[in-house]
Amino acid sequence: xxxxxxxxxxxxxxxxxxxxxxxxxxxxxxxxxxxxxxxxxxxxxxxxxxxxxxxxxxxxxxxxxxxxxxxxxxxxxxxxxxxxxxxxxxxxxxxxxxxxxxxxxxxxxxxxxxxxxxxxxxxxxxxxxxxxxxxxxxxxxxxxxxxxxxxxxxxxxxxxxxxxxxxxxxxxxxxxxxxxxxxxxxxxxxxxxxxxxxxxxxxxxxxxxxxxxxxxxxxxxxxxxxxxxxxxxxxxxxxxxxxxxxxxxxxxxxxxxxxxxxxxxxxxxxxxxxxxxxxxxxxxxxxxxxxxxxxxxxxxxxxxxxxxxxxxxxxxxxxxxxxxxxxxxxxxxxxxxxxxxxxxxxxxxxxxxxxxxxxxxxxxxxxxxxxxxxxxxxxxxxxxxxxxxxxxxxxxxxxxxxxxxxxxxxxxxxxxxxxxxxxxxxxxxxxxxxxxxxxxxxxxxxxxxxxxxxxxxxxxxxxxxxxxxxxxx
Numbered sequence: 294x295x296x297x298x299x300x301x302x303x304x305x306x307x308x309x310x311x312x313x314x315x316x317x318x319x320x321x322x323x324x325x326x327x328x329x330x331x332x333x334x335x336x337x338x339x340x341x342x343x344x345x346x347x348x349x350x351x352x353x354x355x356x357x358x359x360x361x362x363x364x365x366x367x368x369x370x371x372x373x374x375x376x377x378x379x380x381x382x383x384x385x386x387x388x389x390x391x392x393x394x395x396x397x398x399x400x401x402x403x404x405x406x407x408x409x410x411x412x413x414x415x416x417x418x419x420x421x422x423x424x425x426x427x428x429x430x431x432x433x434x435x436x437x438x439x440x441x442x443x444x445x446x447x448x449x450x451x452x453x454x455x456x457x458x459x460x461x462x463x464x465x466x467x468x469x470x471x472x473x474x475x476x477x478x479x480x481x482x483x484x485x486x487x488x489x490x491x492x493x494x495x496x497x498x499x500x501x502x503x504x505x506x507x508x509x510x511x512x513x514x515x516x517x518x519x520x521x522x523x524x525x526x527x528x529x530x531x532x533x534x535x536x537x538x539x540x541x542x543x544x545x546x547x548x549x550x551x552x553x554x555x556x557x558x559x560x561x562x563x564x565x566x567x568x569x570x571x572x573x574x575x576x577x578x579x580x581x582x583x584x585x586x587x588x589x590x591x592x593x594x595x596x597x598x599x600x601x602x603x604x605x606x607x608x609x610x611x612x613x614x615x616x617x618x619x620x621x622x623x624x625x626x627x628x629x630x631x632x633x634x635x636x637x638x639x640x641x642x643x644x645x646x647x648x649x650x651x652x653x654x655x656x657x658x659x660x661x662x663x664x665x666x667x668x669x670x671x672x673x674x675x676x677x678x679x680x681x682x683x684x685x686x687x688x689x690x691x692x693x694x695x696x697x698x699x700x701x702x703x704x705x706x707x708x709x710x711x712x713x714x715x716x717x718x719x720x721x722x723x724x725x726x727x728x729x730x731x732x733x734x735x736x737x738x739x740x741x742x743x744x745x746x747x748x749x750x751x752x753x754x755x756x757x758x759x760x761x762x763x764x765x766x
Contacts (some may be wrong), residue, residue: 514528
């Protein structure tokens, strides 16, 4: 019997912990054509023990969903349609919200929210019109309860109580650590449909909207080049849209990445031509890689065109790499055209060389990004607030002392400053007296030593004179 109860309790706990709205597929990958309505399927699974309804999908312009109701532990596949008039590639973060029925006893009028280190507890509360909510700061730093209609700053252990007489959802936040909370005020009926933001789900939608296919005509002004290892040459591509649709997001690339294009990722209208200048900058890091011929594949692709490849032949004459970069001009060319393309992740390759003038190469400072985790930012904000709270307590203590003495704070600060100055002067005087005492002591000691030495010498001379006098007799 005990084992059966334990199993049932475990199943209940598992069902409570795993309760959620499950969306499949997630993320949602959709590809449509401009002006065409297309249908797709999405499966919603309600694992809560209550009915959910009134679904909304944010940020999904052109998406049409039917009304959806899900009973407890029910799964349903729903058909929706998409119609977009603008082409492009979109990565959309959609918030999926729903409502459910709640039943709050009418007699409940007082609610409590604790402010702890991790936020408001609870951070979502459903109350009836006329109910009161009391916030108590149980953290060791100051926090605020701030919304469009109220703003309260609470020191540790302080509380504030607010009565809510307006039906609707009130969002509030702490301006110190920026966590948020919601009060949902409902009417006095026995049941009400509400939305709990904690139950909302994020759905990533990868949407690609394309036009009908079109064609491009591509010609290159030159197919063979001779380029020095630390040098660069230019070429021109003639790209024309010969189809009946706009050619969108035309992208140019090369393999290996020796070519830099003056223009990239552009559109071409019907019968429009674009002349794109490109720069050939070989990435040669060793002398043995010179005096060779290389084949470069230049690719032209787009959202509604087939990829086209053009081959460019490049000959690199013999060159002593280290000798060539010994000059300022050679170093600048090698740094920009060879070293940085081969090491794009280095900070010094973040377009740092601006220009070369005479014997000087001008290099600007780079911006070093700082990556902080949310935990590190949170800890930093708490440290700052502790310092501010400490300063506030000190100011309050100064005000209390000033009130007890019957003087103003500026007068008290003046007295404190004078006291500090007097103490400093006394300390300096004490140090001066000690120094003088040591000087006198050392002087007296030296004098005593000199007198003692003189007496010893005199006594020794006196004995010598007596001895010499007896000997002479």
